[in-house]
Amino acid sequence: MNQKPITLYRPVNQKELDLIEASGWKKFPPRLTEQPIFYPVTNLEYGRQISKMWNVPAYGVGYVTRFDVDANYASKFPIQNVGGHIHNEL
Numbered sequence: 001m002n003q004k005p006i007t008l009y010r011p012v013n014q015k016e017l018d019l020i021e022a023s024g025w026k027k028f029p030p031r032l033t034e035q036p037i038f039y040p041v042t043n044l045e046y047g048r049q050i051s052k053m054w055n056v057p058a059y060g061v062g063y064v065t066r067f068d069v070d071a072n073y074a075s076k077f078p079i080q081n082v083g084g085h086i087h088n089e090l
Contacts (some may be wrong), residue, residue: 001051008090009047010067013059020065028065040067042079042088049086057082 010028012020019029033037041047047064056060077090 003083004070006071006074007066007068008042008074009044010038010040011047011051011055012063012065013055014061014063015059017063017065039089040069042090043086046086046088 014022015034016029020027023029028038044064044066051062051064074090081087081090082089
């Protein structure tokens with residue numbers, strides 16, 4: 001049974017965005033040494049918060065990517081709340 005895809009968000013820096021573009025917008029690059037874990041977030045507000053608090057100070061610029069994932073596949077990964085009510089990560 002096919003479920004509707006779910007939308008996730010991932011803050012990235014310019015280097016990561018350039019690599020995503022180079023893939024034809026089809027895949028995320030391997031994780032950077034300083035960011036070894038890929039953890040998408042479940043809402044745009046939290047993605048923007050991460051970008052402003054971490055990416056912009058560390059890299060001078062930050063973006064938030066949006067992508068859809070098959071809901072059946074995503075259900076294999078628990079949603080973790082890491083703070084306030086918007087701080088949900090997959």
